[in-house]
Amino acid sequence: MFKEYAHSIIGKIEEKLEWAELATFVPNKKTPVYNWFYYKEGFSRELVLKILDMFQHDVSLPVLDPFCGSGTTLLACRELGIDSVGLDVLPVSIFASSVKAKDYDTATVREIYSGFRRKFEKLPSEYPPLMKRAFSKFALEDIAFLMRDIMKIEDEKYRDFFILALINASIRCSYARKDGGSLKIRKRQAAPLRIMFRNVVKKMAKDVKRLSFRDCRTGVALCDARRLELEDESVGSIITSPPYLNNIDYTKVYAIEEFFIRPKGLPPMRSYIGSRISEDGFLGLPQAAVSYFKDMEKVLGELYRVCVPGANVALVVGNGYLPGSRRLPGDLGERTFSTDVSGVVDSDVVLAYMAEQLGFSLEKIIVLNKRFALENRSEKVGTLRESLLWLRK
Numbered sequence: 224m225f226k227e228y229a230h231s232i233i234g235k236i237e238e239k240l241e242w243a244e245l246a247t248f249v250p251n252k253k254t255p256v257y258n259w260f261y262y263k264e265g266f267s268r269e270l271v272l273k274i275l276d277m278f279q280h281d282v283s284l285p286v287l288d289p290f291c292g293s294g295t296t297l298l299a300c301r302e303l304g305i306d307s308v309g310l311d312v313l314p315v316s317i318f319a320s321s322v323k324a325k326d327y328d329t330a331t332v333r334e335i336y337s338g339f340r341r342k343f344e345k346l347p348s349e350y351p352p353l354m355k356r357a358f359s360k361f362a363l364e365d366i367a368f369l370m371r372d373i374m375k376i377e378d379e380k381y382r383d384f385f386i387l388a389l390i391n392a393s394i395r396c397s398y399a400r401k402d403g404g405s406l407k408i409r410k411r412q413a414a415p416l417r418i419m420f421r422n423v424v425k426k427m428a429k430d431v432k433r434l435s436f437r438d439c440r441t442g443v444a445l446c447d448a449r450r451l452e453l454e455d456e457s458v459g460s461i462i463t464s465p466p467y468l469n470n471i472d473y474t475k476v477y478a479i480e481e482f483f484i485r486p487k488g489l490p491p492m493r494s495y496i497g498s499r500i501s502e503d504g505f506l507g508l509p510q511a512a513v514s515y516f517k518d519m520e521k522v523l524g525e526l527y528r529v530c531v532p533g534a535n536v537a538l539v540v541g542n543g544y545l546p547g548s549r550r551l552p553g554d555l556g557e558r559t560f561s562t563d564v565s566g567v568v569d570s571d572v573v574l575a576y577m578a579e580q581l582g583f584s585l586e587k588i589i590v591l592n593k594r595f596a597l598e599n600r601s602e603k604v605g606t607l608r609e610s611l612l613w614l615r616k
């Protein structure tokens with residue numbers, strides 16, 4: 224049945240490899256405000272604008288991003304004056320998205336910064352082990368010192384603005400590098416943090432004038448996409464990118480950023496898509512993929528519920544490579560829907576199938592990017608796609 228489905232939608236798969244870079248955060252690195260918080264797993268402003276255009280979105284209805292990350296969808300909607308709602312389970316994502324989506328006054332930022340103490344002094348501070356490994360002793364002293372001044376800012380909106388500036392500056396001075404699903408610590412020469420902070424604040428103060436938002440409402444909240452706290456039939460379009468199958472633990476990768484908003488550390492997070500081990504089979508999928516797709520089925524059900532009839536949904540998804548599910552040559556076991564001999568799981572096709580079972584119709588699968596799945600880092604065993612799944616309710 225699955226094989227038949229995969230075959231039946233071949234005509235709906237098209238390639239737009241010229242959009243490959245737009246599916247990454249790279250273009251945002253140069254875009255004012257979008258680049259206030261570096262989010263390696265994010266997509267770009269340009270991709271969201273292209274999707275809104277493709278959808279001919281009805282501006283009287285809000286756009287939802289249930290995995291909003293660094294808030295790219297929300298900011299693009301704000302530029303066009305479209306109401307939007309962004310949800311995520313990672314507190315620092317919600318923090319960064321909401322700081323970026325507000326309006327600020329350059330003169331106020333400069334005035335607040337001019338009130339910061341110029342004379343640096345050592346302050347007693349306690350840091351968790353990760354912070355001690357990720358920063359020099361001098362950088363940690365600067366963080367304590369700057370944090371003290373920031374905490375004195377009475378206006379919460381501007382206090383948060385400066386906390387985001389401190390996160391941005393600190394990450395640039397840190398020894399930590401994001402490497403797939405983990406943080407790698409390697410000591411290196413880094414600029415003094417207080418100087419980096421000054422430069423970041425200057426740039427952010429200018430950015431406020433470089434990007435203009437139109438009048439509209441932007442809601443941002445902590446929420447698990449498997450249980451959306453939204454009314455039935457309340458959103459006009461959805462533009463999002465869920466975690467991928469070979470999922471990363473965002474709490475680990477963003478542990479340093481999280482420190483600045485919750486210095487006492489994160490409670491263990493159980494709400495990640497596919498983070499549990501599932502014993503049951505599901506759609507003939509390899510065991511390692513079962514809990515991911517079961518979670519995604521719940522998400523798709525929720526997306527269907529909150530969409531108005533006729534709503535368009537864009538899901539940017541990546542196919543996964545599960546070497547454990549690779550079948551041996553000569554293995555005559557039943558070929559599953561989603562994996563071939565290579566161990567590549569075509570998440571776009573599986574999700575399209577699940578979405579259609581729930582009532583959505585598949586408009587297109589637009590392939591944005593293709594790369595090889597590598598075994599032992601060099602043997603090419605299959606092709607991994609990154610795709611834009613376009614669904615309609």
Ligand SMILES: C[S@@+](CC[C@H](N)C(=O)[O-])C[C@H]1O[C@@H](n2cnc3c(N)ncnc32)[C@H](O)[C@@H]1O
Nearest residue numbers: 265266290292293295311312313447448495496
């Ligand atoms: C691929 S990133 C989205 C990036 C975003 N498109 C951007 O441009 O910044 C996936 C996001 O899903 C969030 N996430 C993971 N599990 C979630 C869940 N159960 N509910 C809501 N968000 C979740 C992660 O914290 C992460 O921010």
